[in-house]
Amino acid sequence: MTAARQAYKFALNPTPVQEHALRSHAGAARFAWNWGLRKVKERYAAEREWYGAAELHKLWNAAKKADPALAWWAENSKCVYQEAFRNLDRALGDFVKSKKGQRKGKRLGFPKYKKKGKARDSFRLTGRLRCSGDSVTLPRLGTVRTHEPVGKLAAKLGDGTARILSATVSRTAQRWYVSFTVEVDRDAPGTHPRPGSAAGLDLGVKALLTGIDNQGRLIEVKGPRPLRAALRRLRRASRAHSRRQPGSTRRRKAAGRLARIHARVSSVRADALHKATTRLAARYETLVAEDLNVTGMISNKRLARAVADQGFATARRMLAYKTKRASGTLLVADRWYPSSKTCSRCGSVKAKLTLSDRVYACDVCGHAEDRDVNAARNLLSLAASGAESLNARRAAVRPGTAGHAVLKREPGTPHGDKTGTATPQGTATA
Secondary structure, three states, X not given: OEEEEEEEEEEEOXXXXXXXXXXXXXXXXXXXXXXXXXXXXXXXXXXXXXXOHHHHHHHHHHHHHHOXXXXXXXXXOHHXXXXXXXXXXXXXXXXXXXXXXXXXXXXXXXXXXOOOOOOOOEEEEOOXXXXXXXXXXXXXOEEEEEOOOOHHHHHHHHOOOEEEEEEEEEEEOOEXXXXXXXXXXXXXXXXXXXXXXXXXXXXXXXXXXXXXXXXOOEEEEOOOOHHHHHHHHHXXXXXXXXXXXXXXXXXXXXXXXHHHHHHHHHHHHHHHHHHHHHHHHHHOOEXXXXXXXXXXXXXXXXOHHHHXXXXXXXXXXXXXXXXXXXXXXXXXXXXXXXXXXXXOOOOOEOOOOOOOOOEEEOOXXXXXXXXXXXXXXXXXXXXXXXXXXXXXXXXXXXXXXXXXXXXXXXXXXXXXXXXXXXXXXXXXXX
């Protein structure tokens, strides 16, 4: 039995009075962020250092009692202000880490003020949080009905196998959601239900996932392409929104219609990715995927929309934690491994392969096969030799000195002596 953190998200169905209270709480969180940021800047200008979350909370407790203009603070839960200061403190810490190169991803700037109508309505609550049937109970907001039953989480809370740590309430496309961060006691299986099973997965634009398993079966997940399906409606809604007078009621309604289309696109994509990755993680002990440069692919104007519509990065992220949950392993091929250019039969590598070449034709042995299937076969061959695991301690997979391999892997995984960037058996590392 192991303890793991998991999120449970539910759509809310508040009454008009409750919706007013939700907007009030979101406004209070936005005000606390701006108030704290102003104090941080004032101190930094004078002393070249800023306040932490605890110090901001003390300053707020003193200010709200002394300033009559802040008497409205009691209309909302005190957790809203405290959590806003913690969010600001975390943002400042991430800014420093990003500036020093200690944080992965895009370079972060200094936190900015949040403006009503521009910033997302969101706030976090702690304390007495409950759920049962088709409703949730939140501090100061009372019992709020949900669009769907919450029985699965309520059952875990009832038998003591789960504990709610916090709740984040947010608004997306005129609909309110609550997301519970829950600590769940989960049975950790020692082995995967299907030991020895493996599959190589190729992420593509034509099909979301194309794979080959160790039994030679073809795996193909088309992907719904929700953005492509909704593109016409998005264009019409966007034009209608741009034609409305800024600040008018009709513009606000047009913005709501546009936001609902975007929200549906996101929901359809997430649903398809969750179903596909859950099925793959449950069926195969070892999955091999590519380390795609998604940022670089999106910079290509011809590919950007199709790549973003498939959700490559999200698929990889889901496979990483779901394989770990199922006691499996996700192996990641080196970014420069030519899976699409390599012949899965003889191992020869093409010098050039354009995106328009949908069939791989080997110039050496004459082998011809769909390029995605050929790439999946090459990735499957890495399952035997080993590749960098996303379930292990992360290590750099950049090209280095020939013959030197990355030595970070998860203890206890198969082929522990073969680490780093892997190549198919019988071939040499370039």
